[in-house]
Amino acid sequence: xxxxxxxxxxxxxxxxxxxxxxxxxxxxxxxxxxxxxxxxxxxxxxxxxxxxxxxxxxxxxxxxxxxxxxxxxxxxxxxxxxxxxxxxxxxxxxxxxxxxxxxxxxxxxxxxxxxxxxxxxxxxxxxxxxxxxxxxxxxxxxxxxxxxxxxxxxxxxxxxxxxxxxxxxxxxxxxxxxxxxxxxxxxxxxxxxxxxxxxxxxxxxxxxxxxxxxxxxxxxxxxxxxxxxxxxxxxxxxxxxxxxxxxxxxxxxxxxxxxxxxxxxxxxxxxxxxxxxxxxxxxxxxxxxxxxxxxxxxxxxxxxxxxxxxxxxxxxxxxxxxxxx
Numbered sequence: 001x002x003x004x005x006x007x008x009x010x011x012x013x014x015x016x017x018x019x020x021x022x023x024x025x026x027x028x029x030x031x032x033x034x035x036x037x038x039x040x041x042x043x044x045x046x047x048x049x050x051x052x053x054x055x056x057x058x059x060x061x062x063x064x065x066x067x068x069x070x071x072x073x074x075x076x077x078x079x080x081x082x083x084x085x086x087x088x089x090x091x092x093x094x095x096x097x098x099x100x101x102x103x104x105x106x107x108x109x110x111x112x113x114x115x116x117x118x119x120x121x122x123x124x125x126x127x128x129x130x131x132x133x134x135x136x137x138x139x140x141x142x143x144x145x146x147x148x149x150x151x152x153x154x155x156x157x158x159x160x161x162x163x164x165x166x167x168x169x170x171x172x173x174x175x176x177x178x179x180x181x182x183x184x185x186x187x188x189x190x191x192x193x194x195x196x197x198x199x200x201x202x203x204x205x206x207x208x209x210x211x212x213x214x215x216x217x218x219x220x221x222x223x224x225x226x227x228x229x230x231x232x233x234x235x236x237x238x239x240x241x242x243x244x245x246x247x248x249x250x251x252x253x254x255x256x257x258x259x260x261x262x263x264x265x266x267x268x269x270x271x272x273x274x275x276x277x278x279x280x281x282x283x284x285x286x287x288x289x290x291x292x293x294x295x296x297x298x299x300x301x302x303x304x305x306x307x308x309x310x311x312x313x314x315x316x317x318x319x320x321x322x323x324x325x
Contacts, residue, residue, distance in 0.1 A: 001297045003027040003112060004042055006035050007051035010076060015106045021111050024304040026317070030050075035063070039073060049097070051078040068093040071282055076115055091118075116297065117217060118219050139256060141213040144197050148213065153258045155158050155214045157221035157295065158272055158278035159198070161189060161228070162207035169206075184185055184239060192228060196220040202273075207280075209273060214254065219298035222291065223227035225250045226306065229289045229321060233240055249281035252291035252314075254298070275314060283313045284320065293317035 001024055005016055008031055019027045020077070031036045035050065042048070052060045060083050067075055076097030077090055079093060084090060087098050097115035104208075141154035148154060163185050170178055182205065190200050198221065202209040212221040228248055234310050236246045255272020279290055296304055296319060310320035 002046040048075040103109040143215040157212035158276045160251040160276045162249045166206045222299040249288040249289035252309040289321035
């Protein structure tokens with residue numbers, strides 16, 4: 001989660017210090033004079049807080065009106081002087097948080113998460129778009145598959161998964177048994193992901209991409225990857241093809257792609273699909289579960305403590321699951 005604070009007050013910055021301690025939050029500070037330039041340069045997933053204190057009444061009015069018309073980021077207003085008379089109208093006009101004169105203490109990650117959940121998405125153009133778009137530029141695919149249509153672009157949770165040790169399998173099994181082992185592994189993945197409305201979308205040679213619909217509020221795919229990593233030993237023992245404990249490499253990313261049915265994906269061109277493939281194949285060490293930080297914003301509560309910062313890939317912050325001993 002990325003938080004951007006526009007303020008000229010050191011006192012306000014101090015109240016946001018708890019966010020700096022979180023492993024799942026990146027917070028940056030900018031002077032109020034750079035509001036428009038800073039918003040243009042900000043990542044579309046960022047949550048923005050704007051401090052309107054220390055300005056004249058007309059300047060405050062211009063800032064609030066600008067944010068009211070601005071639809072690329074979710075935002076909160078900081079008003080320690082109590083200038084805003086109708087706070088409710090701020091929320092009607094699109095604000096996700098308001099910090100006024102009565103709120104003491106420091107700003108917590110719990111508060112920011114609640115603010116993010118208040119306006120999970122917005123309609124960018126109701127006359128032209130049938131799907132909602134998250135303020136991060138996402139095109140909601142919904143909580144299930146009922147509204148998803150072929151040849152349309154949507155935002156999905158994209159999971160790359162690959163079975164390690166497959167080269168060893170190929171040396172020890174006949175071609176027929178290799179095919180059976182591959183089908184068995186795919187069937188296992190299909191069974192697990194279907195419990196959270198996931199579908200195997202691309203598959204070849206013990207690896208593939210799974211799609212999970214995304215409704216802008218929650219990403220249960222994090223739980224799926226977590227469960228797969230914990231169940232590797234059980235799967236290895238129960239499967240007749242393997243004589244060793246198997247390892248999975250998993251990567252999870254949130255992004256857009258045109259949807260086509262399984263088997264008809266050969267000509268798909270998608271930066272998001274390429275990204276999750278490359279994280280799974282090229283980033284870090286094999287046998288781990290990696291995910292991009294943006295997807296953690298929508299993970300079930302408490303999951304952030306199960307992951308560690310792992311570095312950067314193609315401009316994205318990547319986290320790694322804490323593996324059990």
